[in-house]
Structure formats: C-alpha cells, structure tokens
Amino acid sequence: MRTLALLFMFAAAMGSQVSFAQESQPTPKQPSALAGTDSAEALREHVAVLPAVRAKYWNIDPAVGYGMKDFGNGVYALSDNGWQSAFLVTDAGVIVFDAPASYGKHIPEAVAKVTNEPIKMLVYSHIHKDHIGGSVALKNIPGLQIIALDTVSDFLKEMNDPNRLIPTVTFNSAKTIKFGGKTVELTRHNYHSNEGDLFIYVPEAKFLMAVDSVTSGYVPFQDFDLTTNFHHYLKMFDEILAYKFDNFIGGHLTDTGTRNDVEITKEYTNDVYQTVKRIHNGLNERVFDAEIAKTIGPDNEFLIFKALLDKVTRDSVAELEPRWINRLAGVDVWLPSHVRAALIYVRWDDKE
Numbered sequence: 152m153r154t155l156a157l158l159f160m161f162a163a164a165m166g167s168q169v170s171f172a173q174e175s176q177p178t179p180k181q182p183s184a185l186a187g188t189d190s191a192e193a194l195r196e197h198v199a200v201l202p203a204v205r206a207k208y209w210n211i212d213p214a215v216g217y218g219m220k221d222f223g224n225g226v227y228a229l230s231d232n233g234w235q236s237a238f239l240v241t242d243a244g245v246i247v248f249d250a251p252a253s254y255g256k257h258i259p260e261a262v263a264k265v266t267n268e269p270i271k272m273l274v275y276s277h278i279h280k281d282h283i284g285g286s287v288a289l290k291n292i293p294g295l296q297i298i299a300l301d302t303v304s305d306f307l308k309e310m311n312d313p314n315r316l317i318p319t320v321t322f323n324s325a326k327t328i329k330f331g332g333k334t335v336e337l338t339r340h341n342y343h344s345n346e347g348d349l350f351i352y353v354p355e356a357k358f359l360m361a362v363d364s365v366t367s368g369y370v371p372f373q374d375f376d377l378t379t380n381f382h383h384y385l386k387m388f389d390e391i392l393a394y395k396f397d398n399f400i401g402g403h404l405t406d407t408g409t410r411n412d413v414e415i416t417k418e419y420t421n422d423v424y425q426t427v428k429r430i431h432n433g434l435n436e437r438v439f440d441a442e443i444a445k446t447i448g449p450d451n452e453f454l455i456f457k458a459l460l461d462k463v464t465r466d467s468v469a470e471l472e473p474r475w476i477n478r479l480a481g482v483d484v485w486l487p488s489h490v491r492a493a494l495i496y497v498r499w500d501d502k503e
C-alpha cells in the first residue's frame with residue numbers, strides 16, 4: 152500500500168510538472184467576449200465576422216436600399232442586410248409581412264417590380280418599431296387591412312405612434328387567411344416581446360417567418376434577442392421545427408435561413424443554458440461569499456452578490472467561447488449577455 156501511495160505521489164508530482172510545462176507555453180488570451188468596447192485596443196481584440204457568414208451578405212445597391220429574393224409560390228423576401236421582411240403575391244392582391252422602419256418606404260416599389268396586384272393586407276409580427284415602423288409608407292393604400300394580435304393592437308393604440316399604423320383586424324391566438332388562392336397561417340407565440348409574437352406560415356411555399364428568433368449564421372442578438380421570457384424562448388426552437396419549411400426569415404442581418412440555422416441556434420442556446428446552470432449550481436456560495444467578505448467585509452451584500460454573478464458569468468464565457476467562436480458569428484459580441492440572460496433564468500425561475 153505504501154509503495155502504491157508513493158507511486159501515486161510521484162505520478163501526481165509528474166502530473167503537476169506536465170501541467171507546469173503546459174503553463175509555460177504562451178498563456179491563452181482572455182476570451183474575446185470579455186474584451187469590452189471602450190477603446191480601440193479592446194475593439195481590436197474582437198474577431199472578424201466568420202468568412203462563411205460574410206460570404207452570404209446580400210449584394211445590395213445603396214441607391215436602391217434593399218434586396219429581394221424569390222422563394223417561389225408567390226413569396227418574396229426583402230432585406231437591407233440589417234432587417235428582413237417578406238410579402239406574398241396572390242391572385243386577389245398582395246399580403247405584406249412587416250414593414251421595417253429602415254426600408255419600409257421601398258416596399259410598394261419592391262412589390263411593383265414583381266406584380267401588378269395591389270397591396271391588400273399588412274401583417275405585423277410584433278410591436279417593435281424597427282420591424283413595423285415603416286408601415287406609415289402604406290398609409291394611403293385604400294382599404295388596406297392591417298392584421299395583428301389583439302394585444303399588439305392594444306399596445307399600438309395606447310402608444311399612438313404615427314409611424315406604426317393601428318391594426319384593423321385583430322385576433323387572440325390563431326388566424327388562417329385564405330386569399331387569392333393562397334393560405335397564410337398566423338399563430339401566437341411568446342418568445343420575444345411582451346405583447347406576443349406571430350409565426351407567419353405559408354404552407355404552399357414551405358415558408359416560415361418568426362421575427363427576432365434565429366439570426367442565420369450568427370448567435371442571437373443581445374440577451375437572447377431581448378427576450379422578455381427565456382422560458383418560452385427555450386421552447387421556441389421546437390415550435391419552429393414542428394413546421395415543414397425550406398425557407399425561414401428571422402428578421403435580421405445578412406441571409407435568410409433554413410432548418411439547419413434553427414437547429415444550430417437551438418444547440419448553442421441549450422449549451423449556454425446548461426453550462427451556466429452547471430457552473431452556477433456547482434459554486435459553493437457560502438465559501439465564495441466568505442472569501443469576498445475578507446476583502447470588503449460582510450455588510451456590502453449587493454457587492455458580494457455582484458461578485459458571485461460576475462464569477463459565474465466569467466467562468467461560463469471562458470468555457471463556452473472556444474466551443475462556439477468558429478461556429479457562429481457574434482459569439483464574442485453577445486455571449487456575456489446570453490450568459491447573463493440564462494443566469495437570471497437559472498437563479499430565479501428554474502428548478503435546481
């Protein structure tokens with residue numbers, strides 16, 4: 152036994168030598184995601200957009216202000232490489248899905264490029280002004296129906312924003328539009344904004360639009376796309392994948408998406424969530440708090456608690472960044488905010 156124990160000690164000593172040798176290699180630099188943005192030097196520590204994502208930027212003439220993609224069966228996608236929307240051409244007129252503030256004024260001319268049919272309906276995905284604040288450009292279309300969730304309509308009536316036209320047709324949970332030989336299925340979801348979000352589905356075109364959900368090629372925007380409900384956000388991926396679709400619009404940036412984009416963002420989101428949960432739940436808070444209190448005393452409880460939340464965030468970012476930095480663009484930009492969003496859920500909503 153004694154020999155075995157000695158052997159063990161020897162092996163442990165060798166082990167520590169090996170790890171010391173590894174440590175004498177250039178120390179890995181801190182995660183780019185923790186670099187900050189407050190100096191030129193900090194900005195340069197961030198990575199460039201992944202080349203595979205850069206290659207998918209739409210070639211948009213600045214003089215035109217938007218690009219268009221034909222998805223077939225009457226569905227056209229619009230984008231200015233910042234925002235995305237769509238419209239559907241039917242035999243009875245055109246149904247527009249969202250009118251972004253950035254290029255909404257160009258929607259009538261975009262429609263006129265592919266059809267002589269007039270615009271008859273406008274559907275709002277949710278309340279946010281960046282996606283529907285260009286609707287004012289459709290204000291003078293006679294008889295235009297504006298379709299939205301009742302809760303979205305209530306908000307817009309209260310806000311009374313001249314750039315966001317008030318809905319004329321509302322519903323609570325689901326609505327199927329049969330118009331000019333085409334079908335549009337609208338369904339309420341709760342993954343993003345407080346007043347509700349729509350899935351917009353055109354079955355004949357295998358086209359699905361779920362705005363502010365998945366950004367193809369990129370991680371989601373800050374705080375998991377500003378979700379007001381991370382619990383529903385986690386369920387959103389399977390809700391999207393339950394549809395049969397070939398083309399997908401998430402509402403932002405440089406390309407439209409496919410099922411694969413939804414699947415990889417689901418994997419990323421679950422990895423962030425599970426990693427944060429493991430690191431947070433594995434921390435001995437009593438010991439950690441006592442250690443911090445040695446420096447600042449026990450009475451500044453807000454600062455002690457912030458130190459704990461900061462540690463979970465740093466450790467989670469350091470573990471997650473290498474796994475994702477070469478798979479999705481923007482990991483170094485938004486990962487800390489994703490970790491924070493997951494941490495709020497893990498600590499206050501989730502079970503152990």
Ligand SMILES: [Zn+2]
Binds near residue numbers: 277
């Ligand atoms: Zn939004």
